[in-house]
Amino acid sequence: MSPxxxxxGTDTDVGKTVLSALLVLGLGARYWKPxxxxxxxxxxxxxxxRMLGLSAAEAEARILPEAYRYTxxxxxxxxxxxxxxxxxxxxxxxxxxxxxxxxxxxGGLLVPLRRDLLQIEQIRRWGLPxxxxxxxxxxxxxxxxxxxxxxRRRQIPLLxxxxxxxxxxxxxxxxxxxxxxxxxxCLPPLPELTARxxxxxxxxxxxxDGLARSLGQ
Numbered sequence: 001m002s003p004x005x006x007x008x009g010t011d012t013d014v015g016k017t018v019l020s021a022l023l024v025l026g027l028g029a030r031y032w033k034p035x036x037x038x039x040x041x042x043x044x045x046x047x048x049x050r051m052l053g054l055s056a057a058e059a060e061a062r063i064l065p066e067a068y069r070y071t072x073x074x075x076x077x078x079x080x081x082x083x084x085x086x087x088x089x090x091x092x093x094x095x096x097x098x099x100x101x102x103x104x105x106x107g108g109l110l111v112p113l114r115r116d117l118l119q120i121e122q123i124r125r126w127g128l129p130x131x132x133x134x135x136x137x138x139x140x141x142x143x144x145x146x147x148x149x150x151x152r153r154r155q156i157p158l159l160x161x162x163x164x165x166x167x168x169x170x171x172x173x174x175x176x177x178x179x180x181x182x183x184x185x186c187l188p189p190l191p192e193l194t195a196r197x198x199x200x201x202x203x204x205x206x207x208x209d210g211l212a213r214s215l216g217q
Contacts, residue, residue, distance in 0.1 A: 038073025184210030
């Protein structure tokens with residue numbers, strides 16, 4: 001598979017970066033986080049590199065530089081204002097090059113990149129399908145249904161859902177029924193965030209087969 005896709009979450013800290021690293025490993029993809037807010041630990045690009053155990057040369061080829069790196073761990077629009085570095089949408093043009101590409105957003109779909117630009121509007125400009133990651137447990141139904149509704153109102157293709165966290169007896173089936181979207185994987189907490197653990201998760205999750213079906217490959 002050579003898909004180019006956007007990983008977006010239904011909320012903050014739902015597992016976007018771990019899922020992105022999993023996809024980068026499994027698909028042999030490049031990774032791009034266009035807007036990084038908060039540089040604790042170096043940011044998500046550094047986290048992906050560390051999880052995958054990439055060398056400096058490998059990281060240079062596969063971890064693309066952010067368009068914007070803001071120090072403040074807040075919404076992009078506010079971080080840009082606090083740091084007096086306004087975000088220019090023209091700098092968010094998709095990077096060139098062939099092969100798989102995983103784009104990780106900053107937060108959820110309706111996060112404002114500027115006071116006049118929501119993230120979902122930028123996703124629509126890219127024209128890429130979305131893989132939506134959500135929590136597995138309590139609260140995920142409302143967040144996920146609202147996110148799916150927002151995507152469909154704007155006619156943005158949805159590849160499917162990935163639920164992250166401890167297994168839940170009902171939520172996967174309920175979400176599949178109510179959204180009419182496939183739940184491509186349910187990812188339990190990993191024992192460690194290493195390339196080996198991610199490889200085992202990729203092989204056991206069924207995500208590769210689910211993506212292939214969603215992409216018609």
